[in-house]
Amino acid sequence: MKLQLEIFLAFFRVGIFGYGGGPASIPLVYKEVVDRYKWLDADEFGDIIALGNTLPGPIITKLAGYIGYRISGFPGMVNALVASNVPTILLMILLMKSISSIKQFDWVGGMIAAVVPVVGMMMAALTWQFFSKAKQNLGWLKSIIFCALVFFLIHFVRIHPAFIIAALVVFAFTKKDARKETAESKEGTGT
Amino acid sequence: MIYWQIFLAFFIPGIVGYGGGPASIPLIEHEVVDRYGWLTVQEFSEVLALGNSLPGPIATKLAGYIGYEVGGVLGAVVAIGANVLPSLILMIILLNVLLKYKDSPKVKRVTVFVRPVIAVLLGLLTWDFFFESYINIGIWQTILIAVVSYLLIERWSIHPAFVICGAFLYGGLFL
Numbered sequence: 230m231k232l233q234l235e236i237f238l239a240f241f242r243v244g245i246f247g248y249g250g251g252p253a254s255i256p257l258v259y260k261e262v263v264d265r266y267k268w269l270d271a272d273e274f275g276d277i278i279a280l281g282n283t284l285p286g287p288i289i290t291k292l293a294g295y296i297g298y299r300i301s302g303f304p305g306m307v308n309a310l311v312a313s314n315v316p317t318i319l320l321m322i323l324l325m326k327s328i329s330s331i332k333q334f335d336w337v338g339g340m341i342a343a344v345v346p347v348v349g350m351m352m353a354a355l356t357w358q359f360f361s362k363a364k365q366n367l368g369w370l371k372s373i374i375f376c377a378l379v380f381f382l383i384h385f386v387r388i389h390p391a392f393i394i395a396a397l398v399v400f401a402f403t404k405k406d407a408r409k410e411t412a413e414s415k416e417g418t419g420t
Numbered sequence: 421m422i423y424w425q426i427f428l429a430f431f432i433p434g435i436v437g438y439g440g441g442p443a444s445i446p447l448i449e450h451e452v453v454d455r456y457g458w459l460t461v462q463e464f465s466e467v468l469a470l471g472n473s474l475p476g477p478i479a480t481k482l483a484g485y486i487g488y489e490v491g492g493v494l495g496a497v498v499a500i501g502a503n504v505l506p507s508l509i510l511m512i513i514l515l516n517v518l519l520k521y522k523d524s525p526k527v528k529r530v531t532v533f534v535r536p537v538i539a540v541l542l543g544l545l546t547w548d549f550f551f552e553s554y555i556n557i558g559i560w561q562t563i564l565i566a567v568v569s570y571l572l573i574e575r576w577s578i579h580p581a582f583v584i585c586g587a588f589l590y591g592g593l594f595l
Binding site: 242244245246247248251252253254255256257260272275276277278279280281282284285286287288289290291294295298299306310313314315316317318320321322324325338339340341342343344345346347348349350351352353354355356359360362363366367372375376379380383384390393394397398400401402404 | 434435436444466467470471473474475476477478479480481484485488496500503504505506507508510511512514515518526529530531532533534535536537538539540541542543544545546549550552553556557561562563565566569570573574579580581583584587588589590591592594595
Protein backbone atom coordinates (compact mmCIF):
# COMPACT_ATOMS: atom_id res chain seq x y z
CA MET A 230 0.00 0.00 0.00
CA LYS A 231 2.85 2.34 0.86
CA LEU A 232 4.48 1.45 -2.45
CA GLN A 233 1.29 2.23 -4.39
CA LEU A 234 1.08 5.57 -2.60
CA GLU A 235 4.68 6.34 -3.54
CA ILE A 236 4.04 5.38 -7.16
CA PHE A 237 1.00 7.60 -7.19
CA LEU A 238 2.81 10.56 -5.66
CA ALA A 239 5.85 10.20 -7.94
CA PHE A 240 3.80 10.20 -11.14
CA PHE A 241 1.30 12.72 -9.85
CA ARG A 242 4.19 15.16 -9.44
CA VAL A 243 5.49 14.24 -12.89
CA GLY A 244 2.10 14.95 -14.43
CA ILE A 245 1.31 18.11 -12.55
CA PHE A 246 4.75 19.77 -12.80
CA GLY A 247 5.64 18.70 -16.33
CA TYR A 248 5.13 21.77 -18.48
CA GLY A 249 5.71 21.65 -22.21
CA GLY A 250 4.29 18.24 -23.05
CA GLY A 251 5.66 14.78 -22.47
CA PRO A 252 9.35 15.21 -23.31
CA ALA A 253 9.62 18.09 -20.80
CA SER A 254 8.74 15.65 -18.05
CA ILE A 255 11.57 13.19 -18.75
CA PRO A 256 13.93 14.89 -16.25
CA LEU A 257 11.14 14.88 -13.66
CA VAL A 258 10.61 11.15 -14.12
CA TYR A 259 14.35 10.68 -13.71
CA LYS A 260 14.36 12.72 -10.50
CA GLU A 261 11.53 10.70 -8.99
CA VAL A 262 12.38 7.23 -10.21
CA VAL A 263 16.19 7.22 -10.10
CA ASP A 264 17.19 9.95 -7.62
CA ARG A 265 14.37 9.93 -5.11
CA TYR A 266 12.90 6.43 -4.89
CA LYS A 267 15.79 4.53 -6.56
CA TRP A 268 13.43 2.13 -8.31
CA LEU A 269 15.75 2.04 -11.31
CA ASP A 270 19.38 2.92 -11.95
CA ALA A 271 20.50 5.39 -14.60
CA ASP A 272 21.43 2.64 -17.09
CA GLU A 273 18.01 1.04 -16.95
CA PHE A 274 16.43 4.45 -17.29
CA GLY A 275 18.52 5.05 -20.42
CA ASP A 276 17.44 1.73 -21.94
CA ILE A 277 13.80 2.53 -21.24
CA ILE A 278 14.09 5.97 -22.84
CA ALA A 279 15.77 4.39 -25.86
CA LEU A 280 13.05 1.84 -26.34
CA GLY A 281 10.35 4.39 -25.55
CA ASN A 282 11.72 6.59 -28.31
CA THR A 283 11.81 3.68 -30.72
CA LEU A 284 8.16 2.81 -30.20
CA PRO A 285 5.36 5.12 -31.32
CA GLY A 286 2.96 7.00 -29.06
CA PRO A 287 3.32 9.44 -26.16
CA ILE A 288 6.58 9.00 -24.28
CA ILE A 289 5.65 9.92 -20.72
CA THR A 290 2.71 7.57 -20.48
CA LYS A 291 4.91 4.82 -21.87
CA LEU A 292 7.51 5.57 -19.18
CA ALA A 293 4.92 5.83 -16.42
CA GLY A 294 3.11 2.67 -17.51
CA TYR A 295 6.25 0.60 -17.85
CA ILE A 296 7.91 1.80 -14.65
CA GLY A 297 4.69 1.29 -12.70
CA TYR A 298 4.43 -2.22 -14.15
CA ARG A 299 8.06 -2.95 -13.38
CA ILE A 300 7.74 -1.88 -9.74
CA SER A 301 4.47 -3.55 -8.87
CA GLY A 302 2.84 -5.27 -11.83
CA PHE A 303 -0.50 -4.45 -13.37
CA PRO A 304 -1.84 -2.38 -10.42
CA GLY A 305 1.35 -0.31 -10.48
CA MET A 306 0.90 0.31 -14.19
CA VAL A 307 -2.69 1.49 -13.84
CA ASN A 308 -1.74 3.56 -10.81
CA ALA A 309 1.13 5.32 -12.60
CA LEU A 310 -1.01 5.98 -15.69
CA VAL A 311 -3.85 7.41 -13.64
CA ALA A 312 -1.52 9.52 -11.47
CA SER A 313 0.28 11.06 -14.44
CA ASN A 314 -2.81 11.73 -16.56
CA VAL A 315 -6.07 12.04 -14.69
CA PRO A 316 -5.37 15.15 -12.55
CA THR A 317 -4.58 17.36 -15.55
CA ILE A 318 -7.44 15.94 -17.60
CA LEU A 319 -9.85 16.75 -14.78
CA LEU A 320 -8.39 20.25 -14.59
CA MET A 321 -8.85 20.58 -18.33
CA ILE A 322 -12.48 19.43 -18.32
CA LEU A 323 -13.21 21.75 -15.41
CA LEU A 324 -11.58 24.77 -17.05
CA MET A 325 -13.12 24.20 -20.47
CA LYS A 326 -16.53 24.14 -18.80
CA SER A 327 -16.00 27.25 -16.71
CA ILE A 328 -14.12 29.52 -19.07
CA SER A 329 -15.95 31.05 -21.99
CA SER A 330 -12.88 32.15 -23.86
CA ILE A 331 -9.28 31.05 -23.78
CA LYS A 332 -8.22 34.67 -24.09
CA GLN A 333 -9.01 35.22 -20.43
CA PHE A 334 -6.16 32.88 -19.88
CA ASP A 335 -3.42 35.14 -21.24
CA TRP A 336 -1.80 35.90 -17.90
CA VAL A 337 -0.86 32.26 -17.61
CA GLY A 338 1.51 32.81 -20.53
CA GLY A 339 4.06 34.64 -18.39
CA MET A 340 4.00 31.96 -15.73
CA ILE A 341 4.62 29.18 -18.19
CA ALA A 342 7.30 31.15 -20.02
CA ALA A 343 9.31 31.21 -16.79
CA VAL A 344 9.15 27.43 -16.45
CA VAL A 345 10.59 26.74 -19.91
CA PRO A 346 14.20 27.64 -18.95
CA VAL A 347 13.88 25.50 -15.81
CA VAL A 348 12.89 22.56 -17.99
CA GLY A 349 15.76 23.38 -20.38
CA MET A 350 18.22 23.38 -17.50
CA MET A 351 16.99 20.03 -16.14
CA MET A 352 17.16 18.58 -19.61
CA ALA A 353 20.73 19.88 -19.95
CA ALA A 354 21.71 18.25 -16.65
CA LEU A 355 20.25 14.94 -17.80
CA THR A 356 21.99 15.27 -21.17
CA TRP A 357 25.29 15.73 -19.36
CA GLN A 358 24.58 12.71 -17.18
CA PHE A 359 24.09 10.46 -20.19
CA PHE A 360 27.04 11.93 -22.02
CA SER A 361 29.36 11.32 -19.10
CA LYS A 362 28.05 7.74 -18.85
CA ALA A 363 28.89 7.29 -22.52
CA LYS A 364 32.28 8.85 -21.84
CA GLN A 365 32.99 6.33 -19.07
CA ASN A 366 32.50 3.45 -21.49
CA LEU A 367 33.85 4.79 -24.74
CA GLY A 368 36.31 7.48 -23.63
CA TRP A 369 36.23 11.17 -24.48
CA LEU A 370 37.21 11.03 -28.13
CA LYS A 371 35.03 8.10 -29.19
CA SER A 372 31.94 9.39 -27.42
CA ILE A 373 32.32 12.87 -28.92
CA ILE A 374 32.70 11.41 -32.42
CA PHE A 375 29.81 9.01 -31.82
CA CYS A 376 27.55 11.80 -30.54
CA ALA A 377 28.53 14.14 -33.39
CA LEU A 378 27.73 11.42 -35.91
CA VAL A 379 24.35 10.69 -34.33
CA PHE A 380 23.61 14.42 -34.16
CA PHE A 381 24.47 14.79 -37.83
CA LEU A 382 22.23 11.87 -38.80
CA ILE A 383 19.27 13.03 -36.73
CA HIS A 384 19.50 16.77 -37.25
CA PHE A 385 20.79 17.17 -40.80
CA VAL A 386 20.06 13.91 -42.59
CA ARG A 387 16.74 13.81 -40.68
CA ILE A 388 16.83 10.10 -39.95
CA HIS A 389 14.32 9.25 -37.24
CA PRO A 390 16.06 8.29 -33.96
CA ALA A 391 13.99 5.10 -33.89
CA PHE A 392 15.89 3.80 -36.92
CA ILE A 393 19.27 4.71 -35.44
CA ILE A 394 18.45 2.98 -32.16
CA ALA A 395 17.08 -0.06 -33.98
CA ALA A 396 20.19 -0.22 -36.18
CA LEU A 397 22.47 0.00 -33.13
CA VAL A 398 20.57 -2.76 -31.38
CA VAL A 399 20.95 -5.02 -34.43
CA PHE A 400 24.63 -4.07 -34.67
CA ALA A 401 25.23 -4.82 -30.99
CA PHE A 402 23.71 -8.26 -31.36
CA THR A 403 25.51 -9.23 -34.56
CA LYS A 404 28.97 -7.81 -33.91
CA LYS A 405 31.85 -10.28 -34.04
CA ASP A 406 33.11 -11.79 -30.82
CA ALA A 407 36.69 -10.57 -31.09
CA ARG A 408 35.54 -6.96 -31.05
CA LYS A 409 33.03 -7.80 -28.39
CA GLU A 410 35.84 -8.60 -26.00
CA THR A 411 37.57 -5.28 -26.54
CA ALA A 412 34.27 -3.52 -25.95
CA GLU A 413 33.85 -5.46 -22.74
CA SER A 414 37.37 -4.83 -21.50
CA LYS A 415 36.85 -1.12 -22.19
CA GLU A 416 33.69 -1.21 -20.18
CA GLY A 417 35.55 -3.00 -17.43
CA THR A 418 38.32 -0.42 -17.23
CA GLY A 419 35.92 2.47 -17.64
CA THR A 420 33.66 1.70 -14.73
CA MET B 421 -20.53 2.19 -31.73
CA ILE B 422 -19.33 5.59 -30.65
CA TYR B 423 -16.75 3.90 -28.43
CA TRP B 424 -15.35 1.99 -31.37
CA GLN B 425 -14.94 5.29 -33.23
CA ILE B 426 -13.29 6.86 -30.20
CA PHE B 427 -10.99 3.86 -29.99
CA LEU B 428 -9.97 4.18 -33.64
CA ALA B 429 -9.59 7.97 -33.48
CA PHE B 430 -6.95 7.70 -30.75
CA PHE B 431 -5.51 4.30 -31.58
CA ILE B 432 -4.25 5.45 -34.98
CA PRO B 433 -2.43 8.63 -33.79
CA GLY B 434 -0.94 6.60 -30.93
CA ILE B 435 0.44 3.89 -33.16
CA VAL B 436 1.72 6.06 -36.05
CA GLY B 437 2.71 9.09 -33.96
CA TYR B 438 6.47 8.79 -33.82
CA GLY B 439 8.27 11.37 -31.72
CA GLY B 440 6.11 11.37 -28.60
CA GLY B 441 2.89 13.17 -27.77
CA PRO B 442 3.47 16.56 -29.42
CA ALA B 443 4.23 14.85 -32.75
CA SER B 444 0.84 13.19 -32.78
CA ILE B 445 -1.23 16.40 -32.37
CA PRO B 446 -1.79 16.90 -36.13
CA LEU B 447 -2.80 13.24 -36.40
CA ILE B 448 -5.32 13.64 -33.59
CA GLU B 449 -6.67 16.78 -35.23
CA HIS B 450 -7.10 14.90 -38.49
CA GLU B 451 -9.17 12.19 -36.83
CA VAL B 452 -11.21 14.39 -34.51
CA VAL B 453 -11.89 17.32 -36.83
CA ASP B 454 -11.64 16.01 -40.39
CA ARG B 455 -12.80 12.43 -40.09
CA TYR B 456 -15.37 12.35 -37.30
CA GLY B 457 -16.28 16.04 -37.02
CA TRP B 458 -16.53 15.94 -33.22
CA LEU B 459 -14.91 19.37 -32.96
CA THR B 460 -14.50 22.30 -35.33
CA VAL B 461 -11.01 23.58 -36.16
CA GLN B 462 -11.69 26.54 -33.87
CA GLU B 463 -12.76 24.33 -30.97
CA PHE B 464 -9.79 22.05 -31.45
CA SER B 465 -7.37 24.97 -31.37
CA GLU B 466 -8.97 26.23 -28.14
CA VAL B 467 -8.69 22.80 -26.55
CA LEU B 468 -5.09 22.61 -27.72
CA ALA B 469 -4.32 26.10 -26.37
CA LEU B 470 -5.73 25.24 -22.96
CA GLY B 471 -4.00 21.85 -23.03
CA ASN B 472 -0.69 23.53 -23.72
CA SER B 473 -1.08 25.88 -20.80
CA LEU B 474 -1.80 23.01 -18.41
CA PRO B 475 0.86 20.63 -17.16
CA GLY B 476 1.28 16.98 -18.11
CA PRO B 477 1.58 15.03 -21.35
CA ILE B 478 -0.37 16.66 -24.17
CA ALA B 479 -1.60 13.72 -26.29
CA THR B 480 -3.32 11.97 -23.39
CA LYS B 481 -4.78 15.26 -22.19
CA LEU B 482 -6.39 15.72 -25.61
CA ALA B 483 -7.50 12.08 -25.67
CA GLY B 484 -8.98 12.29 -22.18
CA TYR B 485 -10.77 15.57 -22.78
CA ILE B 486 -12.14 14.81 -26.23
CA GLY B 487 -13.07 11.26 -25.21
CA TYR B 488 -15.00 12.70 -22.28
CA GLU B 489 -16.77 15.27 -24.45
CA VAL B 490 -17.82 12.67 -26.99
CA GLY B 491 -18.57 9.66 -24.79
CA GLY B 492 -18.46 10.61 -21.11
CA VAL B 493 -16.19 8.95 -18.59
CA LEU B 494 -16.14 5.66 -20.49
CA GLY B 495 -15.24 7.61 -23.64
CA ALA B 496 -12.28 9.18 -21.83
CA VAL B 497 -11.08 5.78 -20.61
CA VAL B 498 -11.40 4.28 -24.10
CA ALA B 499 -9.57 7.22 -25.69
CA ILE B 500 -6.64 7.12 -23.26
CA GLY B 501 -6.41 3.34 -23.43
CA ALA B 502 -6.42 3.36 -27.24
CA ASN B 503 -3.74 6.05 -27.28
CA VAL B 504 -1.43 4.55 -24.68
CA LEU B 505 -1.85 0.80 -24.33
CA PRO B 506 -0.70 -0.61 -27.71
CA SER B 507 2.82 0.79 -27.53
CA LEU B 508 2.96 0.37 -23.75
CA ILE B 509 2.22 -3.35 -24.00
CA LEU B 510 4.86 -3.72 -26.71
CA MET B 511 7.29 -1.86 -24.49
CA ILE B 512 6.61 -4.07 -21.47
CA ILE B 513 7.13 -7.22 -23.56
CA LEU B 514 10.36 -6.00 -25.17
CA LEU B 515 11.84 -4.68 -21.93
CA ASN B 516 11.00 -7.93 -20.15
CA VAL B 517 13.00 -9.79 -22.79
CA LEU B 518 15.83 -7.32 -22.34
CA LEU B 519 15.67 -7.65 -18.57
CA LYS B 520 15.80 -11.46 -18.78
CA TYR B 521 19.07 -11.33 -20.68
CA LYS B 522 20.47 -8.26 -19.01
CA ASP B 523 23.66 -10.03 -17.95
CA SER B 524 24.42 -11.18 -21.48
CA PRO B 525 27.30 -9.20 -23.05
CA LYS B 526 25.18 -8.43 -26.11
CA VAL B 527 22.49 -6.72 -24.10
CA LYS B 528 25.13 -4.81 -22.13
CA ARG B 529 26.57 -3.68 -25.43
CA VAL B 530 23.15 -2.39 -26.49
CA THR B 531 23.09 -0.21 -23.38
CA VAL B 532 26.57 1.12 -24.13
CA PHE B 533 25.77 1.84 -27.78
CA VAL B 534 22.45 3.45 -27.13
CA ARG B 535 23.68 5.85 -24.46
CA PRO B 536 25.25 8.42 -26.82
CA VAL B 537 22.03 8.46 -28.85
CA ILE B 538 20.05 9.27 -25.71
CA ALA B 539 22.53 12.02 -24.88
CA VAL B 540 22.04 13.52 -28.35
CA LEU B 541 18.24 13.25 -28.19
CA LEU B 542 18.14 14.91 -24.79
CA GLY B 543 20.64 17.50 -26.04
CA LEU B 544 18.34 18.37 -28.96
CA LEU B 545 15.39 18.70 -26.57
CA THR B 546 17.52 20.94 -24.34
CA TRP B 547 18.24 23.16 -27.32
CA ASP B 548 14.53 23.30 -28.26
CA PHE B 549 13.53 24.40 -24.77
CA PHE B 550 16.23 27.07 -24.48
CA PHE B 551 15.53 28.33 -27.97
CA GLU B 552 11.79 28.57 -27.29
CA SER B 553 12.58 30.44 -24.10
CA TYR B 554 14.95 32.80 -25.92
CA ILE B 555 12.17 33.61 -28.41
CA ASN B 556 9.60 34.11 -25.63
CA ILE B 557 11.40 36.01 -22.92
CA GLY B 558 14.81 36.94 -24.32
CA ILE B 559 18.30 35.79 -23.53
CA TRP B 560 18.86 37.49 -20.16
CA GLN B 561 15.72 36.21 -18.47
CA THR B 562 16.44 32.76 -19.87
CA ILE B 563 19.99 32.74 -18.50
CA LEU B 564 18.90 34.16 -15.14
CA ILE B 565 16.16 31.56 -14.62
CA ALA B 566 18.34 28.71 -15.88
CA VAL B 567 21.25 29.63 -13.59
CA VAL B 568 19.07 30.11 -10.51
CA SER B 569 17.24 26.83 -11.12
CA TYR B 570 20.55 25.05 -11.73
CA LEU B 571 21.83 26.20 -8.34
CA LEU B 572 18.60 25.25 -6.59
CA ILE B 573 18.05 21.83 -8.18
CA GLU B 574 21.52 20.49 -8.91
CA ARG B 575 23.59 22.17 -6.20
CA TRP B 576 21.22 22.46 -3.27
CA SER B 577 19.05 19.45 -4.20
CA ILE B 578 15.73 21.21 -3.90
CA HIS B 579 12.90 19.22 -5.47
CA PRO B 580 12.05 20.51 -8.97
CA ALA B 581 8.40 20.88 -7.97
CA PHE B 582 9.29 23.77 -5.65
CA VAL B 583 11.53 25.37 -8.26
CA ILE B 584 8.77 25.14 -10.88
CA CYS B 585 6.31 26.74 -8.44
CA GLY B 586 8.88 29.48 -7.82
CA ALA B 587 9.26 29.99 -11.56
CA PHE B 588 5.47 30.34 -11.84
CA LEU B 589 5.46 33.03 -9.22
CA TYR B 590 8.35 34.86 -10.85
CA GLY B 591 6.75 34.55 -14.28
CA GLY B 592 3.36 35.71 -13.08
CA LEU B 593 4.84 38.76 -11.40
CA PHE B 594 7.61 39.84 -13.77
CA LEU B 595 7.05 38.38 -17.23
